[in-house]
Amino acid sequence: MFKIENVNFSYGNKKILHDIDFGIRKGTFLSIIGQNGSGKTTLMNLLNGMNIDYSGSIKYLDRDLPDYNISERSKNFSIISQKNTIEFPFTCMEVVMMGRNPYKNRLNSLSEEDIRLVIDVMKKTNTLKFANSLITEISGGEFQRIILARALAQNPRVLFLDEAFSAMDISYKINAIKLIKKLVKEEGLTVISVMHDINIAYKFSDEICALKQGRLHGVGKPDEFITEDFILDVFNIEVEKVDNKGFFVKV
Numbered sequence: 001m002f003k004i005e006n007v008n009f010s011y012g013n014k015k016i017l018h019d020i021d022f023g024i025r026k027g028t029f030l031s032i033i034g035q036n037g038s039g040k041t042t043l044m045n046l047l048n049g050m051n052i053d054y055s056g057s058i059k060y061l062d063r064d065l066p067d068y069n070i071s072e073r074s075k076n077f078s079i080i081s082q083k084n085t086i087e088f089p090f091t092c093m094e095v096v097m098m099g100r101n102p103y104k105n106r107l108n109s110l111s112e113e114d115i116r117l118v119i120d121v122m123k124k125t126n127t128l129k130f131a132n133s134l135i136t137e138i139s140g141g142e143f144q145r146i147i148l149a150r151a152l153a154q155n156p157r158v159l160f161l162d163e164a165f166s167a168m169d170i171s172y173k174i175n176a177i178k179l180i181k182k183l184v185k186e187e188g189l190t191v192i193s194v195m196h197d198i199n200i201a202y203k204f205s206d207e208i209c210a211l212k213q214g215r216l217h218g219v220g221k222p223d224e225f226i227t228e229d230f231i232l233d234v235f236n237i238e239v240e241k242v243d244n245k246g247f248f249v250k251v
């Protein structure tokens with residue numbers, strides 16, 4: 001679905017991404033891991049077309065990414081960015097309805113089908129109870145659940161998540177990831193997710209892409225290359241692998 005070839009990116013004269021080369025197949029849950037400042041958000045924003053000032057080539061469905069216009073991108077990509085705020089006191093349901101904006105008709109109104117889809121997605125994300133609450137008056141984790149509902153209401157082919165679960169408690173986090181995994185398996189959704197929790201990335205990802213100082217340090221199926229030594233190399237922490245369950249930090 002994505003073909004990334006020899007991609008380099010700089011902010012001014014500061015080189016951020018070096019010689020990135022890999023591909024992403026449709027229906028894959030891909031996690032991007034790496035230390036703070038390693039280039040995860042930068043790479044995400046190149047893949048979702050928000051930033052096109054790179055050298056090299058990124059193809060989405062065999063076409064150069066910069067050739068897609070905004071309307072095409074918004075029907076293909078839902079993006080939850082790392083810095084996400086809504087200052088205006090919309091109701092939560094109004095926020096989720098914004099996910100349908102790319103599909104609005106010429107009269108600029110939502111169809112009954114749109115409303116049904118919004119309610120369905122709010123049920124699945126367990127957010128219907130906030131429908132009439134103001135987005136400015138809910139908790140951080142509840143906010144992230146509404147933003148996820150909006151992203152899913154957009155019915156994307158590719159879902160970009162930049163630490164989209166960071167404020168959710170463990171049960172909502174797991175439920176959200178399971179819901180997304182179901183869409184990956186059953187509907188061929190492709191997910192590109194930046195995650196700091198190595199164990200969740202390890203357990204739920206089909207593929208992991210690890211960045212170290214702006215370079216691709218490893219990409220593939222988690223159990224093929226995520227080892228204690230690899231984590232030491234990328235994150236500079238000693239961990240111990242327990243059976244096949246995950247990694248515990250040695251303290």
Ligand SMILES: Nc1ncnc2c1ncn2[C@@H]1O[C@H](COP(=O)(O)OP(=O)(O)OP(=O)(O)O)[C@@H](O)[C@H]1O
Nearest residue numbers: 011014016034035036037038039040041042043082
């Ligand atoms: N707008 C910007 N202008 C200049 N430099 C930037 C800008 N945004 C990010 N950088 C720099 O680019 C590098 C990579 O940043 P990026 O946001 O991609 O990191 P990250 O891996 O997402 O980190 P984190 O885990 O902290 O979110 C960092 O050194 C950062 O300081």
Ligand SMILES: [Mg+2]
Nearest residue numbers: 040041042082
């Ligand atoms: Mg980031």
